[in-house]
Amino acid sequence: MGIILMLIVGGILGWLASIVMRTDAQQGIFLNVVVGVVGALLAGFILTPILGGAPITSGAFDIRSLLVSFLGAVVLLAIVNLVRRGAVR
Incomplete structure (x- = not known):
């Protein structure tokens, strides 16, 4: 159940x-899940x-872990955009 929730x-x-x-218009649901x-x-x-705190992979779904995970997804998406286009947007 933990993997489905993650x-x-x-x-x-x-x-x-x-x-x-x-x-959002350039990527589908699969890439959204992968980036997230x-x-x-x-x-x-x-x-x-x-x-401090617990990572979201340990099953901790509190505000701090969700914000850190969101920040990680934004940074990862910025890196992907930088590699693909040469600019972050």
């Missing part, structure tokens, strides 16, 4: 990150020990 939350966070970065989950993983391993 995919749903990752998809929502990836979708919100794509709206913030204005790339990978961004959550990276932010969970890098930012969560610095800021």
Whole structure:
């Protein structure tokens, strides 16, 4: 059940990150889920020990872990845009 919940939350966070970065029209639901989950993983391993709290991958769905995961998805999407287009937007 945890993996399904993480995919749903990752998809929502990836979708919100794509709206913030204005790339929602160019990517589908699959890329939203991938960006959300990978961004959550990276932010969970890098930012969560610095800021404190538990990563979203451990099943902690509090405000701090969701914001860190969202920030990770936005940063990951900015890096993807930089590689694909040469500009962050």
